[in-house]
Amino acid sequence: MSYISSLRCLLCGREYKPTEVIYTCPRCGHNGILEVNYNYEVIKKVFTKESLENNKNFFMWRYLPLLPIDNPSLIGPLNVGWTPLYEAKRMMDYLGVNNLWIKDDGRNPTASLKDRASAIAVVKAQELGIATLTCASTGNAASSLAGASASLGLKNFIFVPRTAPKAKIAQLLVFGATVFAINGTYDQAFDLSIEASENFGWYNRNTAYNPYMVEGKKTVALEIAEQMNFDVPDYVFVSVGDGCIISGVHKGFYDLFNLGFVNKIPKLVAVQAEGCKPIVDAVNGDGVIKYVEPHTIADSISVGIPRNGKMAVRDIKESGGFGIAVSDDEILSSIKLLGSIQGIFAEPAGVTGFAGYIKAITNGVIAKNSKVVVIVTGNGLKDVDSAMKSVKSPLQIEPSLESVKCALNNICR
Amino acid sequence: MSYISSLRCLLCGREYKPTEVIYTCPRCGHNGILEVNYNYEVIKKVFTKESLENNKNFFMWRYLPLLPIDNPSLIGPLNVGWTPLYEAKRMMDYLGVNNLWIKDDGRNPTASLKDRASAIAVVKAQELGIATLTCASTGNAASSLAGASASLGLKNFIFVPRTAPKAKIAQLLVFGATVFAINGTYDQAFDLSIEASENFGWYNRNTAYNPYMVEGKKTVALEIAEQMNFDVPDYVFVSVGDGCIISGVHKGFYDLFNLGFVNKIPKLVAVQAEGCKPIVDAVNGDGVIKYVEPHTIADSISVGIPRNGKMAVRDIKESGGFGIAVSDDEILSSIKLLGSIQGIFAEPAGVTGFAGYIKAITNGVIAKNSKVVVIVTGNGLKDVDSAMKSVKSPLQIEPSLESVKCALNNICR
Numbered sequence: 001m002s003y004i005s006s007l008r009c010l011l012c013g014r015e016y017k018p019t020e021v022i023y024t025c026p027r028c029g030h031n032g033i034l035e036v037n038y039n040y041e042v043i044k045k046v047f048t049k050e051s052l053e054n055n056k057n058f059f060m061w062r063y064l065p066l067l068p069i070d071n072p073s074l075i076g077p078l079n080v081g082w083t084p085l086y087e088a089k090r091m092m093d094y095l096g097v098n099n100l101w102i103k104d105d106g107r108n109p110t111a112s113l114k115d116r117a118s119a120i121a122v123v124k125a126q127e128l129g130i131a132t133l134t135c136a137s138t139g140n141a142a143s144s145l146a147g148a149s150a151s152l153g154l155k156n157f158i159f160v161p162r163t164a165p166k167a168k169i170a171q172l173l174v175f176g177a178t179v180f181a182i183n184g185t186y187d188q189a190f191d192l193s194i195e196a197s198e199n200f201g202w203y204n205r206n207t208a209y210n211p212y213m214v215e216g217k218k219t220v221a222l223e224i225a226e227q228m229n230f231d232v233p234d235y236v237f238v239s240v241g242d243g244c245i246i247s248g249v250h251k252g253f254y255d256l257f258n259l260g261f262v263n264k265i266p267k268l269v270a271v272q273a274e275g276c277k278p279i280v281d282a283v284n285g286d287g288v289i290k291y292v293e294p295h296t297i298a299d300s301i302s303v304g305i306p307r308n309g310k311m312a313v314r315d316i317k318e319s320g321g322f323g324i325a326v327s328d329d330e331i332l333s334s335i336k337l338l339g340s341i342q343g344i345f346a347e348p349a350g351v352t353g354f355a356g357y358i359k360a361i362t363n364g365v366i367a368k369n370s371k372v373v374v375i376v377t378g379n380g381l382k383d384v385d386s387a388m389k390s391v392k393s394p395l396q397i398e399p400s401l402e403s404v405k406c407a408l409n410n411i412c413r
Numbered sequence: 414m415s416y417i418s419s420l421r422c423l424l425c426g427r428e429y430k431p432t433e434v435i436y437t438c439p440r441c442g443h444n445g446i447l448e449v450n451y452n453y454e455v456i457k458k459v460f461t462k463e464s465l466e467n468n469k470n471f472f473m474w475r476y477l478p479l480l481p482i483d484n485p486s487l488i489g490p491l492n493v494g495w496t497p498l499y500e501a502k503r504m505m506d507y508l509g510v511n512n513l514w515i516k517d518d519g520r521n522p523t524a525s526l527k528d529r530a531s532a533i534a535v536v537k538a539q540e541l542g543i544a545t546l547t548c549a550s551t552g553n554a555a556s557s558l559a560g561a562s563a564s565l566g567l568k569n570f571i572f573v574p575r576t577a578p579k580a581k582i583a584q585l586l587v588f589g590a591t592v593f594a595i596n597g598t599y600d601q602a603f604d605l606s607i608e609a610s611e612n613f614g615w616y617n618r619n620t621a622y623n624p625y626m627v628e629g630k631k632t633v634a635l636e637i638a639e640q641m642n643f644d645v646p647d648y649v650f651v652s653v654g655d656g657c658i659i660s661g662v663h664k665g666f667y668d669l670f671n672l673g674f675v676n677k678i679p680k681l682v683a684v685q686a687e688g689c690k691p692i693v694d695a696v697n698g699d700g701v702i703k704y705v706e707p708h709t710i711a712d713s714i715s716v717g718i719p720r721n722g723k724m725a726v727r728d729i730k731e732s733g734g735f736g737i738a739v740s741d742d743e744i745l746s747s748i749k750l751l752g753s754i755q756g757i758f759a760e761p762a763g764v765t766g767f768a769g770y771i772k773a774i775t776n777g778v779i780a781k782n783s784k785v786v787v788i789v790t791g792n793g794l795k796d797v798d799s800a801m802k803s804v805k806s807p808l809q810i811e812p813s814l815e816s817v818k819c820a821l822n823n824i825c826r
Contacts, residue, residue: 058471076756077499077500077502077755077756078497078499078756079497079520084491084492086490086491087490089490090564090565090566107492107520107522109520109756110756110758111524111792111794146756147752147756147758148756149756150752150753150754150755150756151503151755151756151757152503152756153503153754160807162809166797166801167580167794167797169807170793170794170797170800170801170804171752171758171793171794172807173800173801173804173805173806173807174748174749174752174753174758174793174800174803174804175752175753175756175758176749176752176753178808178824179807179808180807180808180810180817180820181807181808181809181810182810182811182812182816183809183810183811183812184811184812188812189812191812192812192813192814192817195814196814196817199814335587336587336589339560339563339584339587339588339589340563340587340588340589341563341566342490342563342564343489343490343491343522343523343559343560343561343562343563343564343565343588344522344564345523345560345584345587345588379524379794380583380584380587381524381580381583381584381792381794381795382794384579384580384583384797387583387586387587388579388583388586390587391583391586391587392586393586394573394582394585394586394592394593394594395591395592395593395594396575396594396596397593397594397595397596398595398596398597399595399596399597399601399602399604399605400605401605401608401609401612403595404593404605404609407593411591
């Protein structure tokens with residue numbers, strides 16, 4: 001059994017046992033997101049820095065005592081987590097900063113951070129004896145769920161906006177999911193998937209509805225802390241859509257703070273696209289989320305109704321962080337910059353946190369010697385069409401040395 | 414300094430010191446591929462099963478004593494290797510076999526096995542004081558070289574056929590490479606890149622020309638052996654283009670056999686597309702490579718002139734293995750099968766080895782209880798257009814439960 005002590009409603013504060021409720025607070029309805037509380041005093045007895053040191057499981061499951069899993073034998077076979085944390089030496093030289101780290105979560109099984117949450121979802125569904133799962137997604141949550149489900153023989157019904165990038169659709173279909181491409185937005189897909197799961201009895205993985213997704217996503221922060229030898233950064237920059245990843249990052253550091261592994265929680269910086277920045281505006285303003293019609297190339301964070309907005313705003317403010325918005329052009333040029341300087345290829349939303357970091361450094365919002373981790377949330381191969389907008393075309397030549405020389409001369413001219 | 418004892422010409426057998434020659438045998442010319450020999454007796458003193466057990470470097474560099482590296486401080490920052498080896502339990506049930514393992518090398522930094530070779534190339538170039546590299550590629554060799562080069566600030570000039578999949582081109586351009594898309598085949602790109610590197614002084618990474626690429630690729634076999642606790646499989650199935658990966662697989666097991674880590678070398682099975690199978694025909698026939706005009710959807714192995722053919726045929730025959738060809742339709746259906754049963758998404762050439770395994774089992778060429786490793790050489794996100802040919806389209810619906818029900822009824826009908 002897990003070390004969960006209770007599930008607490010974000011709105012009314014009422015607490016439940018995990019056996020009493022599956023998704024949200026029965027009193028508050030769909031907006032009553034439940035937060036997972038753990039019995040840290042008991043966890044401290046089995047989970048220590050020494051036990052971690054001796055743990056040869058280099059996946060997210062090395063943090064099992066901090067995860068909401070009752071039956072570990074139901075964990076899927078794909079290797080999720082323990083992604084690289086790179087000290088970005090060349091980027092530091094390029095930007096004139098001196099303490100920048102990049103966590104490349106595009107190295108997960110289906111090439112996004114969302115694999116961490118889906119790995120939890122498939123276990124929770126099986127624990128309930130449910131073999132069919134659903135979710136709404138801009139693409140990555142779904143492809144991660146479909147991959148994890150395929151590896152375990154679970155069925156999927158997926159709701160995505162018709163505009164989702166082709167690569168994410170291809171993943172879904174290859175993994176065998178039934179895909180509903182809806183003539184509408186992610187926000188509509190979200191509501192429809194809940195209606196469908198209530199109607200058909202499918203287990204629902206939706207972010208900010210299923211209480212356990214934040215718990216999966218927090219493993220990225222657990223890893224960052226351990227990979228930095230528990231000397232945590234001053235800031236963590238995260239791209240934000242629904243606001244579930246950034247709350248996961250907060251939760252990971254919060255867990256470690258409560259266990260005495262780290263002495264502070266980093267300031268969390270939410271980065272959104274200028275065309276879709278309800279959480280940035282709320283964090284920097286009165287704290288209230290105002291819904292917007294999303295307009296951005298970064299499909300994964302093109303979320304006008306951020307379902308986890310309330311929790312995210314609270315977490316960012318509590319950490320002492322802030323919000324920052326970047327243009328689509330800044331996102332595109334960051335794809336090229338991160339690729340050409342560090343050899344890391346990120347999708348638009350994957351690189352948005354990094355674009356925000358550059359803006360924060362450039363504008364003097366944070367000091368150049370701040371210790372910063374930027375999370376890359378998804379691989380560039382997920383959205384090649386957007387990447388191509390950030391670069392020039394190849395040089396078309398005939399297969400001859402003369403043709404090479406001519407092309408090179410044209411470049412130099 | 415490395416533990417290399419000599420470089421030996423595949424054609425004339427003449428041996429050279431590594432300081433004497435950079436690419437091929439001076440006597441035999443471009444076809445005189447050099448093989449790297451090591452001083453195993455000295456390596457045995459520093460590299461043991463115990464030293465591996467205590468080694469916490471879980472990248473390809475954990476095998477450093479078996480690699481052709483003189484200056485390890487020049488190794489790039491990207492985390493290459495130690496990719497998952499999955500026991501394919503669901504696939505075993507599906508196929509009615511009982512000892513199948515899948516090595517997912519699509520989990521490398523630029524999403525293909527080629528990262529292992531490029532990681533070596535960038536070190537060798539720097540050791541020679543050369544900061545500009547070139548290669549010809551169907552796509553993956555180049556994108557891996559470009560990623561590794563970007564992470565170290567090295568320049569790239571890349572030659573690819575104009576028909577290379579867009580995702581691979583996007584990787585190249587995002588990583589900052591200068592890309593020559595030639596109006597011709599990979600085979601023409603190969604010759605042109607050598608001409609260009611001789612003319613401009615660029616370091617050449619070409620497979621079967623640069624002697625060290627096999628050494629990088631062999632780390633996949635070193636990992637397979639270690640991940641299986643040195644109880645190696647009966648067969649390893651590998652997709653084959655130039656024949657360099659399969660020779661790398663052979664070399665890895667050969668090294669471990671000479672060190673006494675394993676008691677046999679697995680039988681190597683070369684899998685090619687029916688529309689491009691010069692190595693399969695040579696292995697199963699008189700051993701002589703006959704060049705063909707390639708016709709296959711699997712771009713990474715669409716190689717009519719397999720530059721490493723002679724070595725590959727020798728290695729496959731010595732191992733007791735064989736060749737097998739599969740149709741493009743079999744390749745496409747294998748993409749869907751591997752994705753939907755195991756949650757692993759592979760590009761066409763990446764799944765070709767697996768398609769060959771299915772054919773070999775179906776035709777009774779190998780026994781169903783044979784212990785087999787299939788190597789997946791590249792991620793499906795590399796070629797989404799091909800993947801889409803293996804699946805049905807999403808269900809287009811309006812955002813309403815009625816629309817969902819209607820679509821489900823249509824499926825069930």
